[in-house]
Amino acid sequence: MFMGWIVGWAHKMLGLEGIKGFAYRLCGLFAGLFIYCWSHHALADRVRDAQSFFEPESFLVADEGKPNIVVTIKPLALIASELIGDDFNLITLLPPSANPHALAMSIKDRQILADAELVVWLGGRFERFLAKPMAQHTAAKLELGALSALTWPGRPQEDLHIWLEIKNIKVILEALTQQLIRIRPLKAQAIKARLLTALSKLDHTHRQIHMQLAPYSAESFIVSHDGYGHFVNAYGLKQSAAASRLPEEQLSMRKVMMLNRVAGNPRCLIAEPNERAGARLAATLGLPLILADPLGRDDSITDIHGLLLALSQRFEACMQQR
Numbered sequence: 001m002f003m004g005w006i007v008g009w010a011h012k013m014l015g016l017e018g019i020k021g022f023a024y025r026l027c028g029l030f031a032g033l034f035i036y037c038w039s040h041h042a043l044a045d046r047v048r049d050a051q052s053f054f055e056p057e058s059f060l061v062a063d064e065g066k067p068n069i070v071v072t073i074k075p076l077a078l079i080a081s082e083l084i085g086d087d088f089n090l091i092t093l094l095p096p097s098a099n100p101h102a103l104a105m106s107i108k109d110r111q112i113l114a115d116a117e118l119v120v121w122l123g124g125r126f127e128r129f130l131a132k133p134m135a136q137h138t139a140a141k142l143e144l145g146a147l148s149a150l151t152w153p154g155r156p157q158e159d160l161h162i163w164l165e166i167k168n169i170k171v172i173l174e175a176l177t178q179q180l181i182r183i184r185p186l187k188a189q190a191i192k193a194r195l196l197t198a199l200s201k202l203d204h205t206h207r208q209i210h211m212q213l214a215p216y217s218a219e220s221f222i223v224s225h226d227g228y229g230h231f232v233n234a235y236g237l238k239q240s241a242a243a244s245r246l247p248e249e250q251l252s253m254r255k256v257m258m259l260n261r262v263a264g265n266p267r268c269l270i271a272e273p274n275e276r277a278g279a280r281l282a283a284t285l286g287l288p289l290i291l292a293d294p295l296g297r298d299d300s301i302t303d304i305h306g307l308l309l310a311l312s313q314r315f316e317a318c319m320q321q322r
Helices: 003-054 056-063 076-085 106-113 128-136 166-183 185-216 229-234 253-260 275-285 306-321
Strands: 068-071 090-091 119-123 142-144 220-225 238-244 269-271 289-291
Touching: 003 269, 056 306, 068 106, 076 090, 076 119, 076 166, 076 185, 076 306, 090 220, 119 128, 119 166, 128 275, 142 166, 166 185, 166 229, 220 275, 220 306, 229 306, 238 253, 269 306, 275 289, 289 306
Parallel strands: 068 090, 068 119, 119 142, 220 238, 220 269, 269 289
Antiparallel strands: none
């Protein structure tokens, strides 16, 4: 209707030839308007694309070029972080709340292992859920429990909480350094420099813990499961007994009676935070319960030194019980 009115008005005012000229100019006007809108929209898209290059998300793509180093549990991640710097992607397979003694592999976990340049794990005795997948794993892997230079409080590979002994942490760092240099040889100098810094910091941490715990060498305690042996052995502490070998083991009445007869006036029962039976056992034995976490699950634990120092504080708290 509107267009009919325009055509009628143009015919009356301009005549036939005038209408043709008017129509050509009108078409040109609409064509020009279309081209302008299209080009403006395309330019806006280009500006957005250029801006997105500088946004943080775009740099995540660059991280995909870094080799993936996969460790199984948080303590190993804390150790590895002393060396990797910005040259590697460090991925922890298990969340801090997971129990590495008994876990099932997910499809996502298997894909993480498949994408890894190096997998660092303790061994099948500690991480039983990984025994079969690691046997089938064809890429590089570092089994820390098999390192020949490790120090053991008892039989080799009996207690794989090897990160609780600073001598063992140094052995792990040396072995991991070799693997990282193999993966990125051009970063050898930087990796070696980080190693020297880490070793020096460990010496300082060792002196701190020794000074803190040395006055309590004659005091005894009981542990709910035998997972602190490396720490106990390193600082000459007096562990009277262990209620079980693993946290999930059920205690027999015979074992409880034996613990009740432990000599030496133990100061406390030390248990992990996630052990449900710890409080019941402490009450049965008439001992104060001290929670000490060898896995450093708390978010405040951000390096291996913090894990060891926090553990030292818990052992000191135990020995101060009267």
